[in-house]
Amino acid sequence: MMLAERMSRLGTESAFEVLARAGRLAQQGRSIINLGIGQPDFPTPENIVAAAQKALADGHHGYTPANGILPLREAVAEDILKWRGVEVDPERIVIVPGGKVTMYFAITMFGEPGTEIMYPDPGFPIYRSVIEFSGATAVPIPLHEDKGFAFSAEEVLAKITPRTRLIIVNSPANPTGGVVPREELDRLVAGLAEHPEVMVMSDEIYARMVYDNVPHASMLVYPELEGRLILLDGWSKTYAMTGWRLGYAVWPQDLAEHATRLAINIHSCVNAPTQWAGIEALKGPQDAAFRMVAAFDERRKVILELLNGLPGVRCVRPGGAFYAFPNIAGTGYSARQLQDDLLAEAGVALVAGTSFGEQGEGYIRFSYANSIANIEEATRRIARFLEGSGKSRPS
Numbered sequence: 538m539m540l541a542e543r544m545s546r547l548g549t550e551s552a553f554e555v556l557a558r559a560g561r562l563a564q565q566g567r568s569i570i571n572l573g574i575g576q577p578d579f580p581t582p583e584n585i586v587a588a589a590q591k592a593l594a595d596g597h598h599g600y601t602p603a604n605g606i607l608p609l610r611e612a613v614a615e616d617i618l619k620w621r622g623v624e625v626d627p628e629r630i631v632i633v634p635g636g637k638v639t640m641y642f643a644i645t646m647f648g649e650p651g652t653e654i655m656y657p658d659p660g661f662p663i664y665r666s667v668i669e670f671s672g673a674t675a676v677p678i679p680l681h682e683d684k685g686f687a688f689s690a691e692e693v694l695a696k697i698t699p700r701t702r703l704i705i706v707n708s709p710a711n712p713t714g715g716v717v718p719r720e721e722l723d724r725l726v727a728g729l730a731e732h733p734e735v736m737v738m739s740d741e742i743y744a745r746m747v748y749d750n751v752p753h754a755s756m757l758v759y760p761e762l763e764g765r766l767i768l769l770d771g772w773s774k775t776y777a778m779t780g781w782r783l784g785y786a787v788w789p790q791d792l793a794e795h796a797t798r799l800a801i802n803i804h805s806c807v808n809a810p811t812q813w814a815g816i817e818a819l820k821g822p823q824d825a826a827f828r829m830v831a832a833f834d835e836r837r838k839v840i841l842e843l844l845n846g847l848p849g850v851r852c853v854r855p856g857g858a859f860y861a862f863p864n865i866a867g868t869g870y871s872a873r874q875l876q877d878d879l880l881a882e883a884g885v886a887l888v889a890g891t892s893f894g895e896q897g898e899g900y901i902r903f904s905y906a907n908s909i910a911n912i913e914e915a916t917r918r919i920a921r922f923l924e925g926s927g928k929s930r931p932s
């Protein structure tokens with residue numbers, strides 16, 4: 538068997554591995570608290586489930602257009618106008634099976650050997666994985682703890698070379714919960730005027746989860762980026778629909794056709810009942826989605842205080858998503874060792890910062906998509922572990 542060379546360049550998402558290990562331990566009867574998983578711990582709202590059931594009963598069983606049914610693309614356009622204040626032609630919208638698919642499309646559309654694509658580090662691991670798979674060189678954009686895990690626009694602009702094809706931005710971010718301030722985005726966009734050939738993919742999958750009364754800063758609002766911006770969003774996080782596989786992108790006019798062609802070659806279309814459920818999610822009552830965000834906000838405050846009380850740990854206030862990314866350098870552990878020991882010895886599943894890039898050493902990701910009782914118990918277990926291990930040093 539002669540596997541194609543590029544298969545050796547494909548990475549993975551370690552959160553799934555931690556999840557599998559945590560599952561095995563739980564099956565053996567161990568008490569495991571899972572703060573490793575990147576999905577809401579709420580069920581999909583009932584009205585959305587009912588819309589999918591109705592679509593099945595109504596006979597929506599066949600293929601749909603590869604770019605998605607028109608009523609769904611129109612509902613997305615309406616939603617974008619409502620939340621981002623920008624009018625987009627539904628013909629620029631391509632419905633895909635999850636946010637990840639847009640990522641894969643955008644990166645493989647622009648990445649090839651001899652080119653460079655910039656990605657946030659620490660960041661969602663699939664960016665780097667697919668960049669390398671495409672043959673492009675992955676160029677990290679460092680995120681800074683002292684800037685609330687935002688990037689510096691000057692630093693990003695300074696890394697652009699004649700080979701740069703695409704810059705990936707993610708705010709609010711996984712794994713840090715960081716939010717890039719509007720002014721930093723303004724500076725990036727202003728600087729990009731000198732690099733008209735560079736495209737931007739803005740991953741805004743956590744757009745509805747921004748706290749402290751800060752409005753979400755979407756990159757879609759910049760007219761300067763017209764023809765250069767790919768907006769990634771979807772239903773997974775906002776409506777607790779990770780298992781449904783539903784996402785969308787707004788593409789520049791000329792690229793929507795290429796994205797649709799990729800869809801035709803890969804998955805044909807998103808399953809029909811899920812698309813009808815997606816319409817109900819956007820146009821139906823929003824109270825369940827709001828309640829979920831309010832619950833995350835409450836947990837965020839609880840976890841932030843508890844983390845900052847742990848020996849050797851300090852955590853900046855996450856502005857969005859449902860992750861906290863504390864600095865654990867003061868514990869004396871490497872990120873990976875702490876991840877492994879906390880799972881094996883304290884029964885708490887977390888993901889090492891190094892799973893999200895080289896800059897993630899010294900950090901560990903907590904997902905607070907879990908109950909306050911579990912968050913409290915997990916941090917008690919971690920405190921006992923750190924206090925007993927002899928390796929921790931108070932910061």
Ligand SMILES: Cc1ncc(COP(=O)(O)O)c(C=O)c1O
Nearest residue numbers: 575635636637661711742771773
């Ligand atoms: C930053 C970011 N983008 C995209 C995704 C992918 O979302 P989906 O499950 O819709 O593919 C995730 C999922 O964890 C994410 O954290």
